[in-house]
Amino acid sequence: MNMTMTPELTPPQVELNGVSYNAVPGTYPILVDGCDTLPRLFQLRCQELGERVAHREKTLGIWKSYSWQDYWQGARDFGMGLLSLGLRRGEVVSILSEDRREWLYADLGIQCAGGIASGIYTTDSARQLAYLVADSDSRFLVVENDEQLDKFLEVEDQLPDLAYVIILDRDGLHDLRHPRCLFWDEVLEMGRAFHAANPERFAEEIARARPEETALLIYTSGTTGNPKGAMLAYENVLAACEAGARVLEFYSSDEQLCFLPLCHILERNISVYFPLAAASTVNFAESPETVFDNMREVSPHHFFAVPRVWEKVYSRVQVLAQEATGLGRWAFNAALRAGLARADFAMRGQAVPLGVALRYRFWDLLVLRNLRRMLGMDRMRRGGTGAAPISPELLRWYWAIGVPLVEGYGMTENAGLASLNAPQDNCPGSVGRAVPGVQIRIGAGAEIQTRGANSFKGYWRNPEKTQESFTADGWLRTGDLGHLTDSGQLTITGRLKDILITKGGKNITPAEIESRLKFSHYISDAVLIGDGRNYLTCLIMIDQENVEKFAQDKKVPFSDFASLCAAPAVVALIRAEVEAVNREFARVEQIKDFRLINVLLTAEDEELTATMKLKRGFVEQKHRALIDQMY
Numbered sequence: 143m144n145m146t147m148t149p150e151l152t153p154p155q156v157e158l159n160g161v162s163y164n165a166v167p168g169t170y171p172i173l174v175d176g177c178d179t180l181p182r183l184f185q186l187r188c189q190e191l192g193e194r195v196a197h198r199e200k201t202l203g204i205w206k207s208y209s210w211q212d213y214w215q216g217a218r219d220f221g222m223g224l225l226s227l228g229l230r231r232g233e234v235v236s237i238l239s240e241d242r243r244e245w246l247y248a249d250l251g252i253q254c255a256g257g258i259a260s261g262i263y264t265t266d267s268a269r270q271l272a273y274l275v276a277d278s279d280s281r282f283l284v285v286e287n288d289e290q291l292d293k294f295l296e297v298e299d300q301l302p303d304l305a306y307v308i309i310l311d312r313d314g315l316h317d318l319r320h321p322r323c324l325f326w327d328e329v330l331e332m333g334r335a336f337h338a339a340n341p342e343r344f345a346e347e348i349a350r351a352r353p354e355e356t357a358l359l360i361y362t363s364g365t366t367g368n369p370k371g372a373m374l375a376y377e378n379v380l381a382a383c384e385a386g387a388r389v390l391e392f393y394s395s396d397e398q399l400c401f402l403p404l405c406h407i408l409e410r411n412i413s414v415y416f417p418l419a420a421a422s423t424v425n426f427a428e429s430p431e432t433v434f435d436n437m438r439e440v441s442p443h444h445f446f447a448v449p450r451v452w453e454k455v456y457s458r459v460q461v462l463a464q465e466a467t468g469l470g471r472w473a474f475n476a477a478l479r480a481g482l483a484r485a486d487f488a489m490r491g492q493a494v495p496l497g498v499a500l501r502y503r504f505w506d507l508l509v510l511r512n513l514r515r516m517l518g519m520d521r522m523r524r525g526g527t528g529a530a531p532i533s534p535e536l537l538r539w540y541w542a543i544g545v546p547l548v549e550g551y552g553m554t555e556n557a558g559l560a561s562l563n564a565p566q567d568n569c570p571g572s573v574g575r576a577v578p579g580v581q582i583r584i585g586a587g588a589e590i591q592t593r594g595a596n597s598f599k600g601y602w603r604n605p606e607k608t609q610e611s612f613t614a615d616g617w618l619r620t621g622d623l624g625h626l627t628d629s630g631q632l633t634i635t636g637r638l639k640d641i642l643i644t645k646g647g648k649n650i651t652p653a654e655i656e657s658r659l660k661f662s663h664y665i666s667d668a669v670l671i672g673d674g675r676n677y678l679t680c681l682i683m684i685d686q687e688n689v690e691k692f693a694q695d696k697k698v699p700f701s702d703f704a705s706l707c708a709a710p711a712v713v714a715l716i717r718a719e720v721e722a723v724n725r726e727f728a729r730v731e732q733i734k735d736f737r738l739i740n741v742l743l744t745a746e747d748e749e750l751t752a753t754m755k756l757k758r759g760f761v762e763q764k765h766r767a768l769i770d771q772m773y
Contacts, residue, residue: 171353172380172579172595174387174419179351179376181254183418188214190421197424199243205425205439208243216244216330218344221251223333224282225343227306231256231350234278234359238262238271238293239286241400241426244310244326246414248284249404253357256347257282260359260371261405264290272297275304278359278371278602284326287311291323298322353377359602360407360554371602372554374407381595382411382557383419385577389562391523392420396443399436401427407558408529412446434458437518445519446526449536449660450667452547455517456536457663457688459543464691474513477505481542489541489570510544519545524565526550531634531653533661534571549573551632555611556580556618557596561632572631582632583617589638590624591617623651640758642673648730650678655733658726662719663688669761670733671769679772680736681765682716689715707740735772739765 177183191210198205224235235252237259239245245261252259260278262271264286271293275283283304285291294307309315310326337344357376361369386392400413413424427436434455437445463474484502487494494502514520525540525547532549540547548563551573561582563574576582580594597618600608611619623641624634636651643649652670659668659682666685672678686703689712693700700706707713716738724732739761762769 172377172384174380174383178353178380179348179355180250180357180379180415180418181348181351181376183380184214184217184250184254185345185348187418187421194421195423196417197243197246197426199426200428200436213243213246213250216247217251217254218337219251219330219333220247220326221255221257221333221347222336222340222344223329223331224252224257225255225347226332226336227282227329229255229257229282231347232258232356233282234258234260234280235282235284236260236262236275236278236280237284237404238264238266238290239284239310240264240429241402241404241409241413242286242310243426244284245404246424249410249414253351254344254348256350258356258359258373260361261403261410262361263403263405266293268293268296272300273368274361275301277368278361279303281305282308284308284310288314291315351376353380354599356599358410360405360410362554370604370607373599373602374554374557375599378557378596378598379411379415381579382552382559383415385579385596386411386416386559386562387419388578389564389567389574390444392416392422393443394421396420396422397440397521398422398424398442398444399427399433399440400424401430401433401436402447406529407552407554408446408448411558434518438516439518441515441518441521443521444524444526445522446528448529449527449532449657450530452525452527452532452536452540453660453663453666456539457685459513459517460663461688461691464695473509477509477513478539478542480505481510481544482538485538485541489538489546489568491566491568506544514544524548528552528573531657533657535658535661537570551634553620553622555598555620556592556594557598559596560592560594560620569627569631572627572633574632575630576632582626582630584624584626585613585617585619587638588623588625588635590620590622590632590634592620593617642670642678644672644678644730645674645676646730650731655723655727655731658723659720662723664692664715664719669758671762671772675773677734678732679769680720680733681739681761681768682720682736683739684712684716686742703742704740707738713738737765737768737772739768 171178174183175186177186188210193209193211195207196210196213198207235257237245237248249259260280262274281304283294285294285307291309307323308326308329309323312325353376355375356373357379358374359371360374361371400409402409404410404413417424425440427433463471466474480501483498484494522545525545527547528550537547546565548565548568550562552559559577560580561574561576563569580592580596583591585591591613593616613619621638622634623636623638624632626632636653641649641651650672655670656668659665664685665682667683669681670678671680684707689706692715693706693709693712696711698709698711700709720733720736
């Protein structure tokens with residue numbers, strides 16, 4: 143067995159209540175400011191910070207602030223309302239809503255009351271909702287509005303064990319009369335009354351929480367088969383919080399923007415648990431469509447997003463550069479060249495030569511600083527990306543414009559954090575070193591395996607899959623492929639299940655080729671085909687906005703998205719992008735033909751997961767006719 147591992151460190155000693163522990167996974171309690179569970183940390187923060195701003199949300203176009211006291215009141219009233227309705231310790235409560243402050247109140251209120259919080263994507267269908275609620279044994283379901291309530295009503299007869307549906311917004315539902323439906327404000331009122339009659343109950347439930355208890359049930363994306371519910375204990379989440387704080391700088395004065403789905407462990411960490419640990423302020427984007435406008439309004443100090451978001455920003459800048467005057471394009475290109483020269487040193491932690499630094503400083507003052515301000519990135523100390531591969535050239539571009547963008551690695555099953563680059567310790571092309579408290583090794587078949595206090599408890603009601611997820615000696619099997627450098631830097635090369643084996647016996651991991659294609663601002667996504675075939679081909683999704691602009695500029699006629707994809711000039715445009723990528727790879731790894739997927743895909747479509755990752759097997763199956771044309 144090929145086995146390499148992150149270097150062992152001498153474990154520091156931790157003293158707690160007179161007992162000395164080795165600070166290695168499983169031998170000491172995970173503490174954040176002396177708290178070993180999220181409810182206790184939440185209680186401490188709210189007591190400490192009181193009227194200080196915890197988060198902001200827009201109401202009728204105006205940002206409104208809410209204090210830590212408001213946070214506590216909302217979570218306590220909701221948690222006590224659930225207890226008054228019969229919530230028992232260890233029961234699951236599902237949340238089906240876009241990001242908003244009530245999501246946080248529900249999340250912490252459920253945990254403080256002894257329940258398990260489980261998020262459901264708003265893009266999920268009624269059928270998927272029925273599966274998730276039934277599989278999790280949820281007795282309560284929180285829905286945002288009439289649109290999400292309709293999904294429940296469609297499958298109501300399939301959910302006999304669901305006691306209550308709690309609705310956040312009354313709009314369009316004032317005449318609703320349903321025995322299982324309650325409104326959010328009604329439950330809060332019930333919670334206040336229950337608290338008045340039982341003033342010690344909420345604090346007692348918080349005190350009952352234990353580090354090893356399940357706090358969250360997070361369903362995986364389900365790129366193959368039905369989603370599985372990963373059980374994360376309090377200690378798993380706190381381990382991720384503590385490790386993140388040791389590698390990256392988080393300050394109580396930080397402002398950040400919440401916009402990715404809170405069902406996903408990445409956004410849950412970034413916008414709920416890390417701010418809880420750092421006492422920082424969270425601003426909720428109005429919607430995914432307004433995130434770039436909200437970025438400019440908030441100007442966050444750090445910003446974490448999936449690669450598709452970073453690609454979208456890059457594409458927007460490219461379009462703006464093309465629309466600029468001749469002088470403007472010249473200035474932007476000159477500034478970018480200066481930035482790239484500096485980035486080649488800065489992103490590797492090397493000293494920047496004086497001449498390069500001075501040239502960058504000049505163009506930064508003249509052009510790049512204004513660009514960052516326009517993007518809402520003028521205060522950004524760092525950007526973060528994960529959850530999917532990102533092009534190395536895109537990382538370099540962000541460093542060039544003055545935004546240090548670093549990669550990290552994690553998955554739901556290790557609480558979203560296993561390794562991390564930092565601006566001051568960055569290795570381009572890697573996802574960084576193992577974070578404190580986590581060990582990484584490369585097992586059989588080049589599989590990445592992790593071990594630490596962040597490793598999940600297992601899959602909900604699925605002991606067989608849980609057993610498959612761990613090695614005989616207790617390491618978490620990630621299913622990802624990679625390798626480690628001698629200094630412990632981890633590089634991911636692909637997914638174990640995504641390996642393509644051509645007819646000639648060549649093993650190819652598609653992730654790197656696909657990410658290079660997606661660096662083109664004309665390509666939104668790509669799926670490499672070739673398993674059991676003589677050569678590689680590709681299904682490509684074009685970037686609608688940028689390709690439409692190209693067509694308009696070149697006077698290419700089209701009437702809809704399908705006709706745009708069929709236009710010979712557009713096909714030629716994408717062929718040129720594919721050929722440019724082909725030149726970077728060996729002959730056996732080059733794409734011999736491609737087809738454009740001529741329908742716009744959203745997270746509501748079965749080809750995409752809610753985190754906007756293509757379901758490779760489903761795409762291949764649905765577009766079999768296109769694939770057959772290429773062979």
